[in-house]
Amino acid sequence: xxxxxxxxxxxxxxxxxxxxxxxxxxxxxxxxxxxxxxxxxxxxxxxxxxxxxxxxxxxxxxxxxxxxxxxxxxxxxxxxxxxxxxxxxxxxxxxxxxxxxxxxxxxxxxxxxxxxxxxxxxxxxxxxxxxxxxxxxxxxxxxxxxxxxxxxxxxxxxxxxxxxxxxxxxxxxxxxxxxxxxxxxxxxxxxxxxxxxxxxxxxxxxxxxxxxxxxxxxxxxxxxxxxxxxxxxxxxxxxxxxxxxxxxxxxxxxxxxxxxxxxxxxxxxxxxxxxxxxxxxxxxxxxxxxxxx
Numbered sequence: 001x002x003x004x005x006x007x008x009x010x011x012x013x014x015x016x017x018x019x020x021x022x023x024x025x026x027x028x029x030x031x032x033x034x035x036x037x038x039x040x041x042x043x044x045x046x047x048x049x050x051x052x053x054x055x056x057x058x059x060x061x062x063x064x065x066x067x068x069x070x071x072x073x074x075x076x077x078x079x080x081x082x083x084x085x086x087x088x089x090x091x092x093x094x095x096x097x098x099x100x101x102x103x104x105x106x107x108x109x110x111x112x113x114x115x116x117x118x119x120x121x122x123x124x125x126x127x128x129x130x131x132x133x134x135x136x137x138x139x140x141x142x143x144x145x146x147x148x149x150x151x152x153x154x155x156x157x158x159x160x161x162x163x164x165x166x167x168x169x170x171x172x173x174x175x176x177x178x179x180x181x182x183x184x185x186x187x188x189x190x191x192x193x194x195x196x197x198x199x200x201x202x203x204x205x206x207x208x209x210x211x212x213x214x215x216x217x218x219x220x221x222x223x224x225x226x227x228x229x230x231x232x233x234x235x236x237x238x239x240x241x242x243x244x245x246x247x248x249x250x251x252x253x254x255x256x257x258x259x260x261x262x263x264x265x266x267x268x269x270x271x272x273x274x275x276x277x278x279x280x281x282x283x284x285x286x287x288x289x290x291x292x293x
Contacts, residue, residue, distance in 0.1 A: 006229045006266035011119070013105060013131045015140050022061055028098050028154055029063040029105045031055045031137070032114040036252075038201060045201055046252070048080060054109060058147040060133075060140060063107075064096060064154055066118060071096075079280040081253045083121065083169060090125055090160040097154020098127075100161050107133035107140070112220055117258040120274060123265075126163025132262065135225040142223065168261075170248060170273045172281055172288070178248055179210050185241045186211040187249045189256040190279070197292025204283045206290030208250065212239035216256035219263055232263050243269050250275035250282075 006012065021027060033051025048069045055065045066072065072092050074082040083089065098104055104122065106115035115132045122130045133140070141147065178184035188211045193199035195213040197206040207213075214235050219227050226232070241247050247264055249257040249272065257274045264272045282288050 006226075006263075007268045008266050011131045011262075011266065012134050012226065014134055015143055015145055018060070018105060018133060018140075019145050024103070026101060026103045027062070027105060028096075028102045029060055029107075030066045030096070030118070031059050031063050031108065032066050032068065032106055032118050033109045033137070034068060034114060035110070045203065046080075051109060051114075056149065056151070058141075058149060059152075060107065060137070061146055061148040061150075062152055063148075064152050066096060066106075068114065068117065072118070072121065077277075078284075079253065079277045081117075081255060081276075083124070083276055086125055086162045086164050089121060090162045093122070093125075093127075094157045094160045097157060098160055099157030100127075102129065102157070104130040105133055106130060107136040109137045110224075111216075112136060112224055112226065113216055113255045113259045116262040117255050120168065120258040120261055124165055124168050125160065126165060127160060135223055138224045167271075168273050169254075169276045171276065172285075174273070175208060175248060175250065175275050175282075176288070178246075179208070184246045184248060185239075187236075187239070187241050187247055187257075187260055188213045189216040189249055189251040189260045191215050191217065197290075202252065202279050202283045204286075204290055206292040208282060209289050209291045211250070212241065214239060214241065214260055216251065216259040219259060226263065226266075229267060233267055236264065236267070243267070246271040246273070248273050248275055250278040252278055253280045254278050 035049045036046040037049050074084040106118045108114035188195045195207050249260045251257040254276045261272050261274050
């Protein structure tokens with residue numbers, strides 16, 4: 001199966017479109033940048049580094065900033081980036097100015113994954129008027145579009161209606177069950193060396209048994225725009241992640257997986273889920289199996 005175009009173009013906007021609509025009062029534009037700094041050692045090998053300093057230096061005019069770990073994650077969880085309760089997540093978006101009538105545009109730097117994670121969380125809440133800026137801040141600046149250092153916050157709204165889609169995030173029990181289910185394809189969105197087991201930076205080397213590899217990084221071009229739809233489809237077809245199957249995507253903490261999931265949705269897959277805790281949880285549990293090449 002190949003598609004010449006993505007099926008939900010309203011969920012991907014270009015820099016040209018956004019620049020022409022910067023004055024639209026319904027827009028809520030957000031920089032979602034953060035990074036993970038590998039620090040090694042026992043326990044969690046990564047440190048979350050906020051992208052706020054980069055945002056404060058230069059951002060798309062009128063854009064606010066979203067801090068995934070600090071404001072949009074369950075801080076009681078031992079794993080980073082875990083989803084809070086739907087009502088808590090909706091309240092966090094409302095505090096940042098997102099309401100039922102908003103048009104949300106999400107972007108990041110150096111990766112499309114962060115914006116895709118926020119997009120997938122909004123979809124989990126039942127909010128469908130969100131889009132990812134194709135190419136993010138990288139392409140925006142490369143194209144010479146305007147930037148600003150002026151701080152921006154949107155006025156809080158009265159709330160965001162929750163119409164949950166609970167099946168688009170799953171936990172480890174669903175992933176364990178999928179290992180013996182031919183109707184489910186489990187996709188690892190991490191890089192090839194992590195998938196093969198050559199890189200053991202998460203503490204235990206390997207992948208979830210039976211899973212296949214479509215790295216999130218392989219789904220974008222050098223300018224951070226998404227691959228054409230037919231090219232993305234071929235990558236998924238090549239590993240057996242076909243539209244007739246349920247697809248569960250995982251990575252280190254549910255971020256890279258969100259980009260795979262976002263493009264699977266664009267390709268018309270109807271049954272896609274992200275394993276929220278991903279390898280952060282799987283590797284921490286010695287009873288859960290791993291396989292290597």
